[in-house]
Amino acid sequence: MSFHLQHVIKAILLGFFALFFMKLHYTGEITKYINPKYDVMSKITACIFIMLFLIQLFRIRQRHHVCSSNCNHDHGNNQFTLKRVIGYSIIIFPIITGFTLNPATLNSTIAANKGSFLPQQYSEEFSLFEHADSLTEKEDIDIYTAEDIALPNNNYLTEDEYGKQLQLLQGADIIEVTDSMYGPYNEELNDNPQKYIGRKIKVTGFVYKEEGFHTNQFVLSRFMIVHCIADASILGFLIESEEAILYEEDTWLEIEGVLDVTNYKGYNLPVIQATNWQVIDEPAEPYVYPVLTFIQ
Incomplete structure (x- = not known):
């Protein structure tokens, strides 16, 4: 031995x-x-x-x-x-x-490196759905509709549940942008901003101020994760308020406001005219994930 x-x-x-x-x-x-x-x-x-x-x-x-x-x-x-x-x-x-070393949450510094918060149809620098398309091409999986299998993801809904969430976007008194529906709501509001003018909305996220913003503007942002941190993409809603200058980047806020449309870099985008503000702690789960649906 x-x-x-x-x-x-x-x-x-x-x-x-x-x-x-x-x-x-x-x-x-x-x-x-x-x-x-x-x-x-x-x-x-x-x-x-x-x-x-x-x-x-x-x-x-x-x-x-x-x-x-x-x-x-x-x-x-x-x-x-x-x-x-x-x-x-x-x-x-x-x-x-x-x-x-404690694992760091992605913040505004990373957001700046990712490029503009503008969705795919407005920006070639940034696109959540470029990552999604590469996933569907490689694995032949629809990240929004996985009918054959129920993937082990915390953010999956039945098709009925998903449909009801979309109906709430169309008819609820206040549009509540939940973590589970953050991606679909963000996409719909950016695709059809004129349709939602005057609607009340409630959303949470961290403050991100893109270069070129006015002092009364910032993006209330979340990072969308498809696979892992490496493919994180920034999503967000443009906020306008005279109080915007008071909040530093990476401050987590819960905001209520009224939807309007503004022109940013030559494109019409939804903008939230904030009416109520509340500073909150960073949530235990700071990221959002694509919705996976299945037939029950």
């Missing part, structure tokens, strides 16, 4: 990776990294790390043969070469950052 330091290090690393995934799921922070529909896959990954960790424990002490002094076998299991040090450093880095 012999003691292999390399196996000990590998077991420790696998153990920490398993703990990190368990921590993310226990605290709910996993949703700040991935779309909830991939939650099961992430749990499977955590189980695989646990299994590999247990296997590695058995390898820490193992029998090996003793060969003559002129054999060519490598007995440097406990030696640290430059190659091994670099390799372990690369693996250790995400473990250290994962445990020491």
Whole structure:
């Protein structure tokens, strides 16, 4: 029997990776990294790390043969070469950052890097639906209508429920832009802004001030996640009020107001003339996700 330091290090690393995934799921922070529909896959990954960790424990002490002094076998299991040090450093880095740094919520700085908040028909720089189209082409899945399977996504509705939510947009006294319907409502209001002039609306999000805005303007924004953080796209509603200058970027607000139409960069867009304001805490789930519907 012999003691292999390399196996000990590998077991420790696998153990920490398993703990990190368990921590993310226990605290709910996993949703700040991935779309909830991939939650099961992430749990499977955590189980695989646990299994590999247990296997590695058995390898820490193992029998090996003793060969003559002129054999060519490598007995440097406990030696640290430059190659091994670099390799372990690369693996250790995400473990250290994962445990020491809190996952940051996407904010106005990221929004500025994503480009204009204008929807696809107005801007070539930004488009939620470019990401959606690439998903449907690659996987042959309609992200708004998945009739064949009920995907493990927190944001799925039956077709009847989805239809009722759209009816509320057409006839409710106050249009409440909920997290589950944020994408469809945002798309409809941008496609047909004239249709909703004078309607009352209630929406939440964080303050984002795009370059070129007047002092009385900002976008009340949310990030739409299709797969993961890497494909995040910014959606939002243009707000106008004399109090807009009082609120810094990344401030979370709940706003009530009346819909109107304004011209921005040569395009007619819906704008909310704010009547009521309330500063709120960042929600536990700051992102919104595409709606997945199925036949019940």
